[in-house]
Each structure stands twice: as structure tokens, then as C-alpha cells.
Amino acid sequence: xxxxxxxxxxxxxxxxxxxxxxxxxxxxxxxxxxxxxxxxxxxxxxxxxxxxxxxxxxxxxxxxxxxxxxxxxxxxxxxxxxxxxxxxxxxxxxxxxxxxxxxxxxxxxxxxxxxxxxxxxxxxxxxxxxxxxxxxxxxxxxxxxxxxxxxxxxxxxxxxxxxxxxxxxxxxxxxxxxxxxxxxxxxxxxxxxxxxxxxxxxxxxxxxxxxxxxxxxxxxxxxxxxxxxxxxxxxxxxxxxxxxxxxxxxxxxxxxxxxxxxxxxxxxxxxxxxxxxxxxxxxxxxxxxxxxxxxxxxxx
Numbered sequence: 001x002x003x004x005x006x007x008x009x010x011x012x013x014x015x016x017x018x019x020x021x022x023x024x025x026x027x028x029x030x031x032x033x034x035x036x037x038x039x040x041x042x043x044x045x046x047x048x049x050x051x052x053x054x055x056x057x058x059x060x061x062x063x064x065x066x067x068x069x070x071x072x073x074x075x076x077x078x079x080x081x082x083x084x085x086x087x088x089x090x091x092x093x094x095x096x097x098x099x100x101x102x103x104x105x106x107x108x109x110x111x112x113x114x115x116x117x118x119x120x121x122x123x124x125x126x127x128x129x130x131x132x133x134x135x136x137x138x139x140x141x142x143x144x145x146x147x148x149x150x151x152x153x154x155x156x157x158x159x160x161x162x163x164x165x166x167x168x169x170x171x172x173x174x175x176x177x178x179x180x181x182x183x184x185x186x187x188x189x190x191x192x193x194x195x196x197x198x199x200x201x202x203x204x205x206x207x208x209x210x211x212x213x214x215x216x217x218x219x220x221x222x223x224x225x226x227x228x229x230x231x232x233x234x235x236x237x238x239x240x241x242x243x244x245x246x247x248x249x250x251x252x253x254x255x256x257x258x259x260x261x262x263x264x265x266x267x268x269x270x271x272x273x274x275x276x277x278x279x280x281x282x283x284x285x286x287x288x289x290x291x292x293x294x295x296x297x298x299x300x
Contacts, residue, residue, distance in 0.1 A: 015044055059084065060096050061286035067097055068256040070238055094248075100290055101252040107293035108259065109170065113275035116142035117177035120225040121163065121187065123155060124233065127241030135232070135250075136163035139225050140171075141180075144263055145271040146228065146254045147171060151245045160190035168194060175200045180220050183207040228257070260285045 015023055015037040026036040026043055036043050059080065066076050073090035080086040080093075118141035126135040134155055138148040147167035152159035168174065175195050181187040183206060195202035205213065205220045213220055232253060236242065242249060259272045259281065266274050270285075281288045 015040065015042070018042075057290060058287060059086065059088075060100060061284070061290055063093050063096055064100065064252075064286050064290075065260075067093075068235075068252060068260070070235055072238070097252065098248040100293075101248040101255060104289055104293040105251045105255055107296050108255065108272075108277075108279075108289075111277050111279075112172040113140070113143065113145050113170075113272065113277050115140040115145060115147075115171055115174055115176075115275060118142065118180065118220075119147070119167065119176045119178070120180045120222055121160075121167075122182060122222060122225045122229060123160075123163075123184070124229045126151070126232070126236055128245050128247075129243055130241065133245065134159065135229075136160065137225055137229060137232075138163055138167035139228055140271075140275070141224060143271050143275040144224060144266060145275045146257045149250050149254050151250065155184060155186055157186045157189045157193075160184070160186040161193050164190055164194040175202055177201075178203050178205055178218075178220070180205045180208050180222055182209065182222065231257075259289060 015021070015035075018037060018040040020037055020039040022038045023035045023044075024038065026034045028034060034043055063076050063080070066079065067073070071079070073093050076093050077088055077090040080088050120139050120141055121136070123134045123136045125132050127133075128151070134152050136148065136150045136152065136159065137146070139146050147170045148163050150159075150163040150166050152162065164179075175197060177200075179187075179191050179195070179202060181191075181204065187206060188204060191202060191204045207213065208220050208222050235249070235253065239249070257271065259270055259277075259279070262268045262270055272279070279289065279292065
């Protein structure tokens with residue numbers, strides 16, 4: 001179940017002056033529909049809470065979708081020029097991605113995913129501005145929900161703890177029964193530090209690889225997180241590395257993976273839907289998620 005209010009996207013906008021939904025169409029100008037509010041008698045446009053933005057939100061969502069499907073910023077800029085006759089620089093495209101990924105990420109973090117009792121954790125190397133860093137990932141086993149992506153320069157206990165702490169915060173302080181990792185020794189102490197409890201014991205299943213490992217009657221493997229990291233690795237390769245560790249790609253890929261991209265292994269559903277975070281995004285997931293997120297910011 002959701003812990004916050006689900007937005008009604010069947011009537012996605014209202015009067016930007018008084019908030020009323022009692023309005024009528026009032027002609028078009030420059031291809032954009034205008035409305036007249038019957039309550040305050042003022043006019044507004046159907047820009048879905050993007051009053052200060054000249055571009056159509058659909059175009060912004062298109063850039064987001066292309067970017068997280070592996071298209072470069074310059075190629076996105078060229079695509080908009082060729083097919084939409086829009087002269088938008090790759091710098092502007094990047095600013096859109098950076099700005100709206102932050103807004104959407106802040107919005108979805110208010111909701112609590114319903115997770116299983118098994119988490120998979122692993123770290124991978126990632127290129128940032130010519131140097132190599134470690135990217136720690138935490139994923140829920142049953143829902144495939146991506147809980148954390150944390151960058152560090154080393155693989156010490158504090159680094160592993162930060163990844164687990166981030167995942168715990170995203171899950172609203174859930175403690176899993178099992179945490180599956182590879183053989184890195186830093187995990188032993190980090191898991192005890194973050195999940196130790198006299199009531200709920202978290203068992204660390206270490207030295208687990210693709211072939212898996214048997215623990216009593218149970219069998220564990222790390223295939224899910226290896227596949228996740230494979231997609232990140234391929235995207236990072238086409239990007240030729242990240243410019244800095246605060247790139248919107250990290251949190252944006254997590255958002256794309258959880259809420260936008262359907263998974264064959266989940267029968268065409270997203271991890272968020274499996275984790276009971278059904279935000280009623282419909283077919284146009286990017287656009288509806290963007291509208292809900294921006295609306296929440298404007299309603300504060």
C-alpha cells in the first residue's frame with residue numbers, strides 16, 4: 001500500500017491562479033490550448049504545472065526516455081532538431097534531465113515499497129572523469145526493486161555500511177532476513193552494524209556468485225544484481241564514463257529501472273508495481289510521473 005496520496009491523473013491540471021477545476025476551453029495560441037476559469041475568470045494554459053517552462057513536457061519526457069535508453073545528449077539534441085524542428089542544445093537537454101530527475105526522485109521516496117526478506121548487494125567499478133570508483137548496488141530479491149546506488153573511492157567497511165544504510169532508509173527502515181553478497185570481507189561488519197537487532201536477526205550469506213550457494217535447505221545466488229550491473233556497465237561504456245559522481249545518471253537509472261522500464265521476469269510489470277507502489281502511471285509513465293512530481297513541488 002502507498003504511504004502517501006495517489007495523484008488523480010485523469011484530470012491532470014487545474015486553474016493555475018485559484019486551483020479550481022471548473023474551467024472551459026478558450027481557444028488556442030501558438031498551438032497551445034488556453035482555458036478560462038469560471039471561478040476567478042482568469043485565463044491559463046494546459047502546461048501541467050510547467051508555467052515557467054517554454055518546452056512541452058512531452059518533449060522533456062522524450063529526452064528522459066531517450067537518455068536512459070542509451071542515446072547520448074548530442075544525439076538527443078539532433079533528434080529534436082530533425083523530427084520536431086526544435087533547436088535545443090545538448091546542454092539544455094542535460095539541465096532538463098538533471099532538474100527533473102531530482103524532482104521525481106524526491107517525489108517517489110515518500111512511498112514505502114513492500115519488499116521481500118532477501119536483499120542482494122554487490123559492488124562494481126565505474127569510470128568517473130577518467131578515474132575508477134566503486135558503485136554499490138542493493139536490490140530486493142522478489143520485487144527486483146533497486147534500493148540503493150552509492151559511489152565510493154574504496155571498498156572499506158564504512159563504504160559498505162553507507163550502501164546498506166541508504167537501502168535501509170529507502171525501504172523505510174526494513175531489516176531483511178538475508179543479505180546476499182560476494183566474498184568481500186567489508187560486508188561482514190557492515191551488515192552487523194546496520195542490521196543487528198535482538199528481535200530480528202539478519203543472516204549474511206557471503207561468497208555467493210552466479211552459480212549460487214546453498215545454505216541449509218535454501219539456495220541463494222546473485223544473478224539478479226549481476227544483470228542489473230550489466231545494464232549499468234553497458235550504459236556507462238556508451239557514455240565513456242561519467243563526468244562527476246553527482247551525475248543524474250545514477251539516481252535516474254534507479255528511477256528508470258524501478259518505475260518506468262517493464263521487466264520480462266516480472267511479466268511486464270515494473271519493480272515498483274510488484275512492490276505495491278502503483279502510482280497509476282498508465283502507458284505514458286515518464287509524463288505522468290513527471291506531472292505528479294512537479295505538482296507536488298508546486299503544491300507545497
